[in-house]
Amino acid sequence: MKEISDIRYEYIKDTKKIVIKIGTGVITDNAGYLDNKQIKGLAEQVIELKRRNFNVTVVSSGAIGCGMGELGLQKRPGTLPELQAVASIGQSKLISTYDSFFKSHGYHAAQILFTREDFENRKRYLNTCNTIHTLFRMNAIPVVNENDTISTDEIAFGDNDELSALVTNLIDADLLVILSSVDGLYDKQPEGESRAHVIPVVEHITHKTKQMAYNSKTLRGVGGMRTKLEAASIVTNAGEKVIIANGRHENVLLKIFQYEDIGTLFLPKNEKLTSRKRWIGYSKKSKGVVFVDEGACSALSKKGKSLLASGIVSIEGGFEKGDIVSICKGENDGVFARGLTNYSSEEIEKIKGCRASSIHKILGYKSYDEVIHRDNLVLI
Missing domain, CATH: 2.30.130.10 (PUA domain)
Incomplete structure (x- = not known):
């Protein structure tokens, strides 16, 4: 049987385009404020990947969590207008933080905010794809988020997991990396005295796999392992790879591209879907x-x-x-x-x-x- 590092090398070595989804719990502290040290570390890793000629798109949650921190709220708002208002406060702080760290290395954060309609409308879908590929040729890194201020769908999606999968399909990225507050997909509920182990490789996402989606959502995030597995299913069905890993592990992104046994790697189906079929299958309702x-x-x-x-x-x-x-x-x-x-x-x-x-x-x-x-x- 192949070593885990060999499997990772086989599936990751030819990667050129990467989507990195960063969850709320990865970039905010216990009080809900942005963790600048954490964002700085992730930004430096993204820059290093750019210098290695990877095309990188960041899908970052955290606008609502950041807005809660700025307002001193200890509990996630319960009404849609409140959520949208808090997101509008947090989003500007979020993008400016990314931009400041990228600028110190000579790059810019290019903010792209999506609503569901941007994926449903074929013309807007293609225009956005062209914009992102143009940004790859500039000293810019696309930083994507759901447009929480006007969109109601973000509340239902859960922590941008589905959005990151749709963006992966949009730009035909080779790999989606979902950075979360957990180490990967566990073989059983990780609690109490019971030892749980991270499953290093998942060949096929089945109904049984989805039953292993133990709840791991944070107070300020709305996703959990189930939404991450749904996102992984979208991407692997389209013929690309997914890794779910702990975003708070030191140099997690660089370790992934050193083929280390970190997180869970989900293998793709053999047949790659065309861009048009990805749109038909997953982007339009x-x-x-x-x-x-x-x-x-x-x-x-x-x-x-x-x-x-x-x-x-x-x-x-x-x-x-x-x-x-x-x-x-x-x-x-x-x-x-x-x-x-x-x-x-x-x-x-x-x-x-x-x-x-x-x-x-x-x-x-x-x-x-x-x-x-x-x-x-x-x-x-």
Whole structure:
């Protein structure tokens, strides 16, 4: 069996683009204030990676935690307006802190604030991708955060874990590093006298893996291991690697690129998704659900086929042609695919279960043989 260091070398050695997600608990102290010493250490490691010709994007939580510290709040606000107000106070402090440490080494912090709509709109999605790649050619380091002040989704996402995965897919990064307050994915609940061990390598993220998501969220962060595993699943399904490690370990980033046994490495699926399929599969919200029979499920998941009307049993929700829909085998089963539909929910209701040759007779026209073409379908 290969040594852990050999596995890490094999999967990390060709890395060029990195997304580094930094959690609230990594960069704030117990009182909620920014830990300048901690940020300085991470900033210096990011700069060192830039000097080694890595393209680095930082996704940093901490705006709400920082705002709480600035206001002297001991408890996370409970209402949306309060959360957004506290975030607006904290964000300026957060980005200025990164910028001051980067500037001391001749670099700039380039602030990018996202809302969910930036990922949903294909044009804005591509424009943002181009902006980040342009910043890579400058003495600048993109520092990304959810636009907490106007976005309601950040409260539901949990500690920017999903955002970091979406950014990884956006720029086709080779590796996502999630820096947290825990050492990695534990084999059991780390508490009391029971010794828990960090799992060094996870080959596949399964339902069983997700059951190991022991709660580890901090008072000022809203994420936990479950959201990190969901983020890791998005990235590895797209064909890239993820490492979850303790951001408070000395020189954690440099040790990762020395292939040391630190944190948990999640291995990618063999097939890399194209940028467009990453957008279809994970960036744009589903507008409805299409339920298919066993034969269609097998054709899609095992044979690489398109979805035909004959395999559709029922639908849920209202959607238009060109919307993204989720695909399930049954009402009690999870989503196994997503795709861009060629027909509206109203049209599919009429042609479900029918052969493609019958579509024109039923609708009076036939735009496509396929309800969802394979090129516009992603298995998740």
